[in-house]
Ligand SMILES: Cc1cc2nc3c(=O)[nH]c(=O)nc-3n(C[C@H](O)[C@H](O)[C@H](O)COP(=O)(O)OP(=O)(O)OC[C@H]3O[C@@H](n4cnc5c(N)ncnc54)[C@H](O)[C@@H]3O)c2cc1C
């Protein structure tokens with residue numbers, strides 16, 4: 001394999017019913033860094049029935065080239081149709097690196113591409129860089145529930161591929177007046193080659209208020225909250241800050257708060273401006289989802305709780321005293337009392 | 338209904354600790370368990386068998402000690418178990434692992450339904466199961482909530498971020514299970530006793546003559562671990578003095594304001 005034939009960093013801008021997901025834009029930010037380090041172009045791949053929003057987003061978030069595959073068979077994700085379209089693009093343009101969001105469908109697509117292209121795929125990367133001497137991407141990812149981190153290389157084959165969880169990186173700044181090169185490819189997947197067909201879709205109940213992955217302020221509660229009723233004070237604090245409430249798995253498992261609010265390895269990855277952990281011990285699985293936050297504040301009765309190891313500000317105290325006090329302080333400063 | 342379930346033995350990651358002096362993973366004494374999501378996969382298989390008849394086979398690739406996990410699967414109600422083990426399989430990444438498991442499934446099959454977990458809690462990639470489907474060239478649906486069989490096809494509920502898709506697919510199909518799929522049953526005492534006597538056959542490289550040996554083990558793995566490290570968590574946490582809650586809160590917000598955070 002002549003690795004030099006493989007050029008450019010591709011980002012899959014995944015859309016759902018025509019709406020691009022943020023993770024694609026977050027990856028365009030990371031892709032730009034890799035592309036610049038490799039002195040190659042940053043390309044977005046948009047596949048769908050409706051592609052306009054995806055193209056608009058890929059333009060604003062900095063793609064140099066946008067590959068577009070449009071067709072009715074791409075209205076819903078299927079491994080077969082999306083995989084076929086993506087593989088056709090790869091066969092024609094030979095990308096060097098492919099970044100995919102670690103969504104349910106992104107993970108599926110990633111594994112399909114990796115097997116068909118006989119190449120390596122590193123899942124759930126939390127940091128990406130380029131090894132200067134070789135031009136290999138260094139894929140950094142947690143293992144053993146975040147107890148260990150590994151740097152992984154795919155040095156013999158191309159493209160080198162990785163998935164990244166939504167929220168693991170921030171979206172880059174939007175830029176104006178960009179004119180990326182648009183390449184539309186007329187690729188169609190045969191009906192009989194699509195083995196799975198979506199026949200109905202039931203939309204999840206939308207969370208009221210600010211979405212966890214998009215929130216700039218998150219007030220998270222753990223087992224220390226003792227019961228579901230006490231999440232009300234976290235909600236009040238979050239509302240005052242213009243943010244939302246999150247949780248540890250312990251409080252989700254206890255049924256105090258829905259699973260959609262869980263932060264961590266098996267929940268969501270978040271990177272807000274401020275993360276306030278209330279009554280959360282800081283198990284590695286929880287840390288795996290929130291250490292990228294800009295500022296972490298921890299409130300815990302136990303001074304030895306590991307959450308203090310990742311916090312910027314620590315308060316060894318009782319959440320039932322501290323949270324109401326914080327609410328009062330904000331209210332006073334905002335003249336709400 | 339012929340069903341196969343891929344189960345992996347994993348260290349209980351909640352029990353892993355870091356040696357504070359050497360900064361390495363302490364694995365001694367860490368219990369090995371059946372990957373939690375694979376238990377959901379097995380439960381789904383057992384329910385399919387109860388509903389449609391047939392047999393449930395479990396396979397696991399790993400060292401001899403992974404037989405404990407296979408025995409657990411038998412005690413829950415699986416009919417047959419195989420350990421996939423060979424020195425040449427060591428060091429396999431998801432590409433190589435999925436290839437080996439696909440070859441084993443071809444040998445033991447044909448199967449109508451292949452089940453695996455959403456991800457393994459040690460490696461955490463979630464790639465192995467869908468990759469098996471790709472090697473086999475069959476349909477796959479990840480993160481399923483339920484499976485209904487109708488003749489030569491199935492209707493599957495699949496969870497994605499936006500909601501639940503109802504998907505129709507041809508058999509054979511590979512599905513992955515999550516915590517939301519079902520609640521795994523407990524083994525019965527009789528099941529436990531029977532599983533102790535059960536024969537668990539080994540499947541080695543010699544049993545898989547059409548295997549392309551360039552695709553297995555460390556040499557067949559496109560990805561390589563360059564280095565590992567334990568996250569450095571040297572605390573730079575500023576501890577706030579507790580005078581009284583209001584005073585501490587005021588101090589906190591003062592600091593946040595000074596640092597232009599709030
Ligand atoms: C495969 C796997 C995946 C997992 N994924 C996740 C995940 O995604 N997210 C996640 O969060 N966890 C996850 N976990 C679980 C994780 O290991 C921990 O069990 C969990 O995070 C603990 O939640 P907690 O901190 O709320 O509870 P605990 O660990 O019980 O901590 C409660 C804390 O509250 C403090 N406290 C008690 N009362 C008060 C009070 N009045 N005021 C102040 N502090 C108080 C205590 O000192 C303690 O530190 C996972 C585990 C496994 C095995």
Ligand SMILES: Nc1ncnc2c1ncn2[C@@H]1O[C@H](COP(=O)(O)O)[C@@H](O)[C@H]1O
Pocket residue numbers: 343344345346372374375378396397398399431434438452453454455456457458460461462463464465466
């Ligand atoms: N060594 C193995 N033996 C059997 N099944 C495995 C093995 N590794 C992975 N699997 C299956 O693939 C799923 C996903 O694993 P992973 O890709 O490692 O996260 C697991 O839940 C298992 O069902």
